[in-house]
Amino acid sequence: MIINKNEIAGILTKLAEEYRVIAPVKKDGLVQYAAIKNGEEACLDYANTKKPGKEILFPQSEELFNYTVSAEGVRMQDNVDKEATIVFGMRPCDVKSLVLLDNVFKNDQYTDVYYLTRRANTLIVGLGCNEPASTCFCTSMACGPFAKEGSDIFLTDLGETYFIEGISDKGKELLAKLGLSAASEEQKAAAAKLQTETKADGSINIEGLAEKLGGMFEHPFWDSLHEKCLGCAACTYLCPTCHCFDIADEAKDCEGCRVRNWDACMFPLFTLHGSGHNPRPGGKARWRQRLMHKFNYFVERYNATACVGCGRCIKNCPVNLDIRQALAEVRALD
């Protein structure tokens, strides 16, 4: 199917009457995901949003439930978000990150009702990247500028038009309702060419990396890797696959709520025990954890690397600690 770019805004406005429509928008100089009512707000000409797509299903701060305490006892009200949602124009790396996060929020030990309810009620329209940025390395991370995994509908930018594919049943159903025209053979061929030929820095080879890291816990490599790290969490908060959180009660008098906030392995507080002992006392242990979690532990547990190659950690690190270089150094070690 095919759609003219100038029709997109109208369709989004119409969809917003029935769904919560979330799209990248330009706000205060940053491209960020936001709920829109008017399709004109959507900004589809972007390399990457500042904050990753994970925040749509796993918000930075989420009130899990509210409670009140009275003479009659405790009353609790959960805040499970059931609103039917369409995410429009999400880049394949961010979509892939949700596929990875699914493992974390639904597995044999734990089922997260908050994430999974949103997940079930969310339809994702992926948008391929014709011009990946120089910091993108998704092709190396089992993803790619036109990876469709996780998208319900997928858009390929053909200049004046988008070539549209229904991927999941949910996506095909919605497309059927929109009554779009069919793509010509030429347009199909143009899309296929873009999809197969566009690459984003394939220079990072992760083959055998997990096994290698598995034997490196005590390696002197870790002694220097972290040295310039400031210990902030910009890399983790802007990473689409980092998913650590902390839970806090925020209460005043007899009313309160339990809040889940993003947390980060780069902070000392993250592992500080009540006893005062900290098993990851310095930058060395924390950087080892970050790299190992992504490229070894996650692989062992879910058979996938917890990195999609979006490049946000590279672009936003205050000291230019480039994860691609760190991985290349690991590969180069004997």
Next chain:
Amino acid sequence: MNTTEKIREIAKQLLTDKKVDLVVGFAQGSLPLRSTPYFARTPEQADNLIWSATCENNLANFVRKRSDKVAVIAKGCDVRAMVALIKEGQINKDNLTIIGVPCQGMIDRKQVCEAIGCQEILEATDNGNELILKGKGFEKTLAKEDVMFVSCKTCQYNTPVIFDELIGEALPGKEANYDDIAAFEALSPAERNAYIAKEMSKCIRCYACRQACPMCYCSECFVDCGAPAWIGKGAQRVDDNALFQTVRVLHLAGRCVDCGACERACPMGIKLSLLNRKMVKDVKELYGAEAGVNLTDPPALSTHKFEDKEDFML
């Protein structure tokens, strides 16, 4: 010999003579317009050191609380931070060798981005006064002074205030310029509040500002304390974000060296230096004091004099 070559030569000599165990400086970064802090421990590693208008980080962060002998390649603001840290007992001056570099200002990538419509830069050349930027289908030349960090434009201490060795010629100091703060002060309280709220709504509480700040080194930051919880831990409440910055700025009263590292580190582009510079200006006006400009003045808020103004008392 250019600055980079001189830095390498001095660093190599210090390491060869074993006068220091480590030279902290900058190496070429992995992206155009990017340098990265670098730790040279051997004469060979000293060859990786560079100097350019992209050496934006404040290296004072990396010399705090060290027991080894360290040399540091330092700009004016780095040295001011180190002077302040020496006075606060955070750096042992006897173990520190300062290789000062007069600094004409560092390039602000956010301003560069705006100036070129945020197209991706694949190659950047610095020809002294100009930057030549190349990307897919574009080439643009920018005057460096137009895209410098605000903190660099207003910096009065381009030449380090103390050093063991100075590379190149000292630069003349500039007049104090707080026009940006005066403009902010001229706004009504409601306008100032709205401005701060807008900036703070971008905060993701990654604490890059705190971590990048050479003077922010409390062993436990008040935001990290759980019992009592002084502040909400999430980033969704603008008031909590503003409270974090307010307390940070107050903790830095009379200590902030106006280096702008907080604002440079912020991934969300929050104009943090405005708050810090307001405090810097206030301290200067109230106490005639500036942090880190010499080794003798005590920190402004750690001392009192009989002639101190008392006009705030009832």
